[in-house]
Amino acid sequence: MRLSPFNPRTSELCEPYNWSLWQNWLLADMYAPDHIQEYYAIRSACGVFDMSPIPKYHIHGPDAVRYLDRIVTQDVSRCAVGQVLYTAWCDDEGKIMDDGILFRLGEESFRLTTGDPWLFWLEDNTANLNVVIEDVTDLGTLALQGPFSRDLLKTLSKADLDNLRYFHMIEAELAGIPVEISRTGYTGDLGYEIWVQPHQAVPLWDAIFEAGQDYSLVPFGDYALEMARIEAGLLLIDADFYSSKRVVHDFEKSSPLELGIGWAVKMNKDYFIGQKALKAELARGLAWETVGLEIDLNSLEAVYAEFGMPLYLPYEAWMEAVPVYSDGQQIGKATSGTWSPVLKKYIAIARLRPQFTSPGTRVNMEVTIDAQRKQTQATVVKMPFFNPSRKTSLGKV
Amino acid sequence: MSEKNKKYDVIIVGGGHNGLVAAGYLAKAGQSVLVLEKRDMLGGATITEEFVPGFKFSSLANDAGSLSPEVATDLKLHNHGFNIIPTNPLINSLLPDGNHLRIWQDTEKTVEEIAKFSKADAEAYPKFVERMQKVSGIVAKMNEIVPPDLPDLAFFDIKELSALLSPSLNLGWRHIAQVIRLLPMSVSDLLNEWFESDTVKGAIAASAILNTTFGPQEINSTAYTFLQNWSVSNTGLFRSSGQVKGGVGALSEALAKSAQSFGATIMTGAAVAKINISADSVRGVILASGEEILAKAVISATDMRTTFLKLVDPYYLEAKFIKHVKNIKYQGTMARVHLALERLPTFSGMDGDVSEYLSGHIQVSPSVEYIQRASDRIKYGEYSEKPYLDMQIPTLADPSLAPDGKHILSVTVKYMPYKLRDGNWDDLREEIGKLVIDTLSEYAPDLRECVQEQKIITPLEMESVYALPEGSPVHGDMALNQFLWMRPMPGHAQYRGPFEGLYMCSVATHPGCGVTGISGRNAARQLLGDQ
Ligand SMILES: Cc1cc2nc3c(=O)[nH]c(=O)nc-3n(C[C@H](O)[C@H](O)[C@H](O)COP(=O)(O)OP(=O)(O)OC[C@H]3O[C@@H](n4cnc5c(N)ncnc54)[C@H](O)[C@@H]3O)c2cc1C
Numbered sequence: 009m010r011l012s013p014f015n016p017r018t019s020e021l022c023e024p025y026n027w028s029l030w031q032n033w034l035l036a037d038m039y040a041p042d043h044i045q046e047y048y049a050i051r052s053a054c055g056v057f058d059m060s061p062i063p064k065y066h067i068h069g070p071d072a073v074r075y076l077d078r079i080v081t082q083d084v085s086r087c088a089v090g091q092v093l094y095t096a097w098c099d100d101e102g103k104i105m106d107d108g109i110l111f112r113l114g115e116e117s118f119r120l121t122t123g124d125p126w127l128f129w130l131e132d133n134t135a136n137l138n139v140v141i142e143d144v145t146d147l148g149t150l151a152l153q154g155p156f157s158r159d160l161l162k163t164l165s166k167a168d169l170d171n172l173r174y175f176h177m178i179e180a181e182l183a184g185i186p187v188e189i190s191r192t193g194y195t196g197d198l199g200y201e202i203w204v205q206p207h208q209a210v211p212l213w214d215a216i217f218e219a220g221q222d223y224s225l226v227p228f229g230d231y232a233l234e235m236a237r238i239e240a241g242l243l244l245i246d247a248d249f250y251s252s253k254r255v256v257h258d259f260e261k262s263s264p265l266e267l268g269i270g271w272a273v274k275m276n277k278d279y280f281i282g283q284k285a286l287k288a289e290l291a292r293g294l295a296w297e298t299v300g301l302e303i304d305l306n307s308l309e310a311v312y313a314e315f316g317m318p319l320y321l322p323y324e325a326w327m328e329a330v331p332v333y334s335d336g337q338q339i340g341k342a343t344s345g346t347w348s349p350v351l352k353k354y355i356a357i358a359r360l361r362p363q364f365t366s367p368g369t370r371v372n373m374e375v376t377i378d379a380q381r382k383q384t385q386a387t388v389v390k391m392p393f394f395n396p397s398r399k400t401s402l403g404k405v
Numbered sequence: 406m407s408e409k410n411k412k413y414d415v416i417i418v419g420g421g422h423n424g425l426v427a428a429g430y431l432a433k434a435g436q437s438v439l440v441l442e443k444r445d446m447l448g449g450a451t452i453t454e455e456f457v458p459g460f461k462f463s464s465l466a467n468d469a470g471s472l473s474p475e476v477a478t479d480l481k482l483h484n485h486g487f488n489i490i491p492t493n494p495l496i497n498s499l500l501p502d503g504n505h506l507r508i509w510q511d512t513e514k515t516v517e518e519i520a521k522f523s524k525a526d527a528e529a530y531p532k533f534v535e536r537m538q539k540v541s542g543i544v545a546k547m548n549e550i551v552p553p554d555l556p557d558l559a560f561f562d563i564k565e566l567s568a569l570l571s572p573s574l575n576l577g578w579r580h581i582a583q584v585i586r587l588l589p590m591s592v593s594d595l596l597n598e599w600f601e602s603d604t605v606k607g608a609i610a611a612s613a614i615l616n617t618t619f620g621p622q623e624i625n626s627t628a629y630t631f632l633q634n635w636s637v638s639n640t641g642l643f644r645s646s647g648q649v650k651g652g653v654g655a656l657s658e659a660l661a662k663s664a665q666s667f668g669a670t671i672m673t674g675a676a677v678a679k680i681n682i683s684a685d686s687v688r689g690v691i692l693a694s695g696e697e698i699l700a701k702a703v704i705s706a707t708d709m710r711t712t713f714l715k716l717v718d719p720y721y722l723e724a725k726f727i728k729h730v731k732n733i734k735y736q737g738t739m740a741r742v743h744l745a746l747e748r749l750p751t752f753s754g755m756d757g758d759v760s761e762y763l764s765g766h767i768q769v770s771p772s773v774e775y776i777q778r779a780s781d782r783i784k785y786g787e788y789s790e791k792p793y794l795d796m797q798i799p800t801l802a803d804p805s806l807a808p809d810g811k812h813i814l815s816v817t818v819k820y821m822p823y824k825l826r827d828g829n830w831d832d833l834r835e836e837i838g839k840l841v842i843d844t845l846s847e848y849a850p851d852l853r854e855c856v857q858e859q860k861i862i863t864p865l866e867m868e869s870v871y872a873l874p875e876g877s878p879v880h881g882d883m884a885l886n887q888f889l890w891m892r893p894m895p896g897h898a899q900y901r902g903p904f905e906g907l908y909m910c911s912v913a914t915h916p917g918c919g920v921t922g923i924s925g926r927n928a929a930r931q932l933l934g935d936q
Contacts, residue, residue, distance in 0.1 A: 078720055100723040132728060135719040281724050 009034060012060035013148040013209035017217075021227050028230065031125060033061030038229040044323060044349065046228035047235050050195050051350050053224035054154030056216065057233055059194075059201070060209075063125045066144045068117040071137035076118060079133060079281060080110065081264060083274035087112045092175040092190055095272050096264040102285030103252035103261035105129070106245060107269065109192060111177055119144070119203075123245035129253070133281070148209035152216065153199030153236075155396075156223040158403050161189070161200060163219045169200075170403030183215035194233060196240020198398040234325035238346045238357060241300060241391030243267060247327035248298075248343040248357055263289055266359065268298035268391070297365040300391040301332070301342060303354040303373060307385035311375050314382070321347040321354055332358055333372040333383060339364045342373055348393060355393045356386070364388065413439045415932065416690050416700040418677045418716065419872075419911065421449025424706025425660035425671075426925030427910045429480040432667035434933050439698065440661075440669060441690065443676030443872070446654075447661050449706075450871055450878065451920050453654025456860035457745040459808040462815055463653040464862065465741060465871060465878070467797050468766075469920050470647025471637040472656065476922035480663040487659035488650040489639070490802045492764045495646055498608035499848045500771050503754035505762060506608050510640050523602035533599045534642065537635060540583045544629075545636035548916035551927055552890040552898040589885060590628035593621045593773045603772035611770040611793065612643040614819070616879045616919060618736040620780030621773050626885040630918075633883065637921050644766060648799055652806060656920070680705065680716040680907065687906035690716075702932055704908040706925070707872060708880035709733055709893045712902075712909065726903055729894035733913075734887065737876020738783055738820040741862040742841045746812040749798070750849040764801040769794040769844060779820055786826030792840060793819045811857070816841050823864040823876040830863035837861050880913035892917055900928035901935075908932050 010033045012018065018036055026037040036058065040046055049055035067076060076084040082095035089112050096107040108122040120130075130141045152161065158169055167180035167189065177190035185208045193199035204212050217225060237244065245251060252261040263286060264273050274280075275287060309319040325346035332340045345356030356373065364371060367390050372383035415431050417424045420442030432438045446452060450465040469489065477487065494507040506522060509515045512531050520527035587595060592613035596606040610621040613631035621627055631643060638645035649655050661671055679691040680703050689699035705712040713719060713730045722730075755762045770776050770793050779793040796816040800807045807813050818841055825833070838861050846852050867876035874880055881887050890898045893913040900908050910928030912919065 074720075100725050129724075132731070133724050135722070135727065136714060137720070279721055 010061070012058050013146070013206035014058045014060060014150070014213050016210055017213045018058050018227065022229075026229070030061045031063060035061055036227070036229040038231045039227045043229060043231035046226055046232035047349060049224065049226045049228060050154045050197060050232060050236050052155065053226075054152060054156040054160055054220065055226050055228035055232070056213075056220075057151040057153065057228050059149045059151050060147070061145070062149060063122045064144045064147055064149070065120045065122070065127065065130060066117070066142045067120060067130070067139060068114075069137075069139035070116055071139045072116045072118055075134060075137045075139040076110065076120075077277060078135060078137075078279060079130065081273040081280055081282070082110065083277045084110065084112075084118075085277070089114055090176055090178065092177055092192055093272070094175075094269075096267075096269055098264065098280075098282030098286070099252045100282060100285065101252070101261075102263050102282035102289055104249055104264050104267065105251050105253050107243065107264075111190060113188075124251055124254070146206050148204045148206050148212070150202045150204075150213070150216070151193050151195075151199060152202060153193045153195040153197050155198055155398055156225075157199050160216070160219055160223045160225065163222075164215060165189075173402065174400040182212060183219075185212050185215070187212065194240070194242055195236035196242065196392055196394055196399060197236065197396060231324055234327070234344075235346045235348070238325055238344050238355060239348050239351065239392065239394035241357065241393060243269070243298075243357070244327065244344065248359075262296065262359070263294075265289060266294055266296040266298065294362055296340065296359045297362045298357065298359050298391075299365045299367075300389040300393055301345075301356040301358045301371070301373060301386040302389050302393075303345075303356065304385040304387065305354060308354065308375065311377070311382045311384050315377050317377070323347050330356070331374040332360060332386075333374070334364055334369075339371065351394055353393070357391070360388070412689075412699040412701070413437045414700065415439070415702045415704060416441060416698060417704045417706050417910075418680065418690060418712075419443075419449065419706030420447040420657075420661070420671060420673065421706055421911065422451040422657055422660060422920055422922060423910050423912060423925035423928075424449075424704070425657060425664055426476055426480065426922040427704055427706065427929040428664040428669045428671070429660060429667060430926055430929035431932065432664050432669035433480070434929075436933075438664070438669040439700070440664070440671040441675040441677050441692070442671070442673045443693075445674050447671065447673060448654050448657030450873060451653050451657050452871075453652030456743060457858045460745045460811070460813055461652045461806045462743045462813060462860065463649075463797075463799065464743075465867070466653050466920050467799065467815055467817075468645055468647045469649050469653055469656050470639040470645025471634070471919050471921050472639075472647065473637075473922050473926065474639070476926050479926075480660065482656070482659045482663060485659035485662040485666070486651070487656050490648045490650050492646055492648050492802050494761070494765045495640060495642060495644055496608055496766045496768060497762050498604065498768045498770055499752070500604060501847065503848075505754055506604050507762070508608060508642075508644075510642065510646065519602075519605055522604050523600070526600045526602050526605045529599050536583075537632065537643070538641060539580045540587065541632045541635040543580055543584050544632045547889065548633070548636055548918070548921070548923060551900070551931065552892070552915050554896055554899050555890045584632070587628045587632065589624060589626060591622050591624050592627040592631045593777070594624075595628040595631065596773065603774070607770045607772040607775060608768065609643060610773045611768050611776060611795065614776065614780070614793075615795070615817075616917075617883050618734075618738050618783070618820075619884070620777040620820075622777040623780075626883070626888075629885065629888070630883045633916070633918050637916075637918060646765060648797070648802055650803055652799070653920075677716060679718070680712070682717060682721060682904050682907070685721075685904055687904055702906040702908065704910050704928055704932065705902070706911050708874040708877075708911055709909070709913050710735075710874045711872070717902075717904075717907075722903060726894070726897075729896075733881045733893065734884065735823070735875035735877035735881055736783075737823045737864050737867055737873060737878065738780070739867065739876065739878060740818040740821040740837050740864055742816040742818055742838055743860040743862075744814040744816070744842075744856050745807070745858045745860075746814055746855045747857045748810065748855050749812050750814075750852040750855045752849045760801045763798050765797075767796045767798070769848070783820045783822040786822050786824050788821050790840065792821075792844060794841065794844060795819070816845075821864050823868070830865040834861050834863055837863065879917045879919065880911050881917070883917050888917065889915060900924070900931045
């Protein structure tokens with residue numbers, strides 16, 4: 009088991025002592041006795057999530073661009089220095105292996121964050137190109153997310169944060185500590201990720217929390233993050249899809265097109281692993297599409313009423329395969345869902361047959377109470393469910 | 406150069422025997438063919454070189470008795486100077502007490518010889534030969550076929566495997582069951598089921614490990630390689646007898662002449678730098694000189710690592726394919742020592758005509774355990790002070806190979822690891838020569854005085870000079886996970902590469918196993934069939 013460089017602080021703060029393991033690293037599920045407070049910090053103040061365990065690779069060398077273009081679905085050659093891309097990567101059959109974030113640190117230098125560890129795959133696929141791949145997971149990383157996050161950071165840094173655009177990054181100092189700041193996050197809100205050398209992690213944490221007192225800053229854990237990322241319509245490995253590397257059967261695999269991230273698949277670039285299969289899939293037509301569902305609360309209430317129960321809403325996100333029906337026929341499955349406190353809606357991410365995916369389509373989702381299978385009505389909607397303009401807007405100068 | 410602007414039907418990269426066989430078949434079928442060989446000589450590992458003026462050495466391979474008779478006939482090799490000289494005995498196993506165990510092509514003569522060591526073994530030998538001939542007959546049929554393409558063999562594909570066996574069904578299920586039982590065995594276990602004498606077992610077992618990394622006691626298909634070598638042998642026995650008149654390179658010359666007589670063009674000193682692929686189909690090649698030559702099809706007659714990680718830009722290859730290429734196991738374990746001899750050395754314990762002792766394969770393999778011990782240390786990047794030796798004195802049957810009265814002794818030394826733990830082969834080169842002469846002096850005490858000059862080919866030079874990947878004589882070990890539909894890679898056992906118009910035909914492809922010409926022939930047939 010490994011500990012984040014912020015562990016000296018997170019371990020003190022994690023009151024319920026509610027931890028889980030992420031790639032063999034200890035990760036706090038929640039700090040407060042109730043994660044809903046942490047969730048509200050993300051949406052109405054600001055919060056800090058210790059994402060240091062996320063696997064990170066430093067990919068550099070003269071052929072780094074060409075190499076990455078072979079590996080990932082995005083067009084890396086069109087990514088400017090200081091720009092950041094969301095991308096997927098596939099196997100030869102065009103099935104998704106993972107998704108992650110690619111940061112262009114320099115002309116020949118990138119950082120890739122991933123869901124699963126991928127060093128072996130990355131090294132195995134250099135195709136003789138002149139590129140070096142290093143595991144830099146030890147780097148400390150904090151996600152500072154929420155509407156106040158920019159204001160907070162501005163008190164610690166002279167960097168031009170107002171003009172730092174969404175999915176871009178800069179080098180900066182925070183309270184005198186050298187860091188990289190990227191305007192990225194997994195919450196769909198205004199937010200930043202801060203990258204720091206491990207030995208500077210604790211001083212950085214202390215500086216941010218000291219400044220954070222004026223901004224109602226709290227640490228948040230995985231439970232709050234899950235609610236936010238579903239609202240933002242962001243996929244999670246092992247929930248909304250499985251890595252084709254780790255499953256056995258074809259039906260367990262999915263393509264990025266089916267997952268609704270086709271916009272991050274640049275089909276016309278020279279070559280990438282899985283390209284041929286994905287082109288064929290497009291020509292054939294997709295078997296699945298990914299959409300949002302809004303569960304009809306009256307309908308759900310009626311289901312609970314049958315059992316003499318009041319309406320129950322998932323205040324903690326769920327992640328499992330739940331059947332979705334139309335006219336009694338199963339047409340797909342929901343893969344994650346949560347009550348959305350800001351939207352006052354019960355939402356889910358679902359993968360359905362394409363003829364049922366236009367917004368407004370009425371479907372039914374399974375609800376199981378006392379091992380009895382019931383159905384509640386739901387409506388197909390576009391994702392993201394929650395998409396505030398502050399997520400991408402520049403600061404007021 | 407007239408090659409400019411010309412578009413060939415087929416370019417063959419590599420002028421080893423398989424490339425030349427493919428060239429012959431294709432030219433014969435009316436294709437315009439260009440063979441490009443990077444060395445100044447043709448033949449690859451089937452080559453004769455005059456390392457010492459007046460002495461013609463078979464640099465690597467020395468025996469062409471495994472060549473498919475069909476290939477020889479189809480390409481009319483006998484009209485182009487290819488002749489095999491009959492030699493006997495087949496094998497002479499030198500023994501530490503000065504004794505010899507000779508195996509003759511004639512079973513009765515061998516029985517007499519074995520009886521000196523064990524009555525029981527002498528009795529068992531004819532039955533052993535009879536049974537193994539049947540079983541190796543099945544392997545022979547499997548050699549000839551194009552294996553099924555089974556990219557990801559799933560349990561339910563097992564029925565596809567019956568395609569492998571169907572040609573041999575008329576040989577009877579009992580013998581097929583034998584093959585299946587023998588596949589994963591060690592040759593040592595196989596021989597223990599038949600024989601008791603260590604001497605007899607050592608003399609026979611050596612034939613299993615000629616082309617593999619493994620020792621005879623290791624459970625990884627040495628019984629199978631034993632049967633496979635048997636199946637391609639021209640003697641009806643486990644070891645072939647194929648000394649080529651003028652040296653083994655005469656086979657390559659005959660193949661080249663044959664191909665040229667059908668209209669093929671052959672260029673030496675023409676290293677291919679790139680196999681050009683565009684829009685998923687082959688376009689031609691680019692020479693090291695920068696010159697581009699166009700072709701409708703390209704056959705790589707060299708190994709898979711060179712082909713797919715160097716000549717073809719791996720950028721456009723599937724990840725899985727690259728993984729398969731990278732996973733091929735090579736691990737050459739041979740060195741070659743050539744001695745130019747002033748005169749024939751005196752081997753102890755010979756009685757009568759020396760050619761009755763020395764004109765076939767001569768082995769230092771006194772027991773299975775001896776060979777196993779010789780192999781044990783390669784695991785650690787070391788070699789044994791007591792190597793297994795396989796040698797020929799080809800001048801006894803073909804005096805034209807050396808100046809009057811002089812002789813050649815060519816020795817294959819096993820096991821010599823390609824990857825040394827300490828030191829490097831350039832520094833250890835002389836050590837190999839010393840080791841061989843010291844070892845042989847125990848059997849021929851005056852050997853040292855007979856040596857006029859020596860030429861040593863280290864495991865590293867097998868790669869750097871002769872382009873054998875990691876010194877592997879067969880471009881990838883003959884092992885259970887690298888045979889039939891897994892040779893050279895799963896999903897590509899049918900001589901077709903991953904791009905349209907790209908084919909493979911070296912010994913890396915099925916059936917592997919040495920100078921058979923079968924790979925070259927099969928690949929040519931596939932290409933013609935695809936048109
Ligand atoms: C020491 C030793 C002893 C052996 N003894 C025997 C034996 O007695 N009997 C037997 O049957 N087998 C024997 N073998 C095995 C046998 O010699 C080989 O398996 C066989 O010759 C391989 O033939 P090939 O044509 O498939 O490949 P190769 O002979 O390896 O031919 C490949 C050719 O491609 C050329 N090439 C490579 N790269 C390029 C390029 N970029 N451009 C152009 N050309 C290129 C190479 O120079 C080479 O000529 C022995 C092998 C060794 C090493």
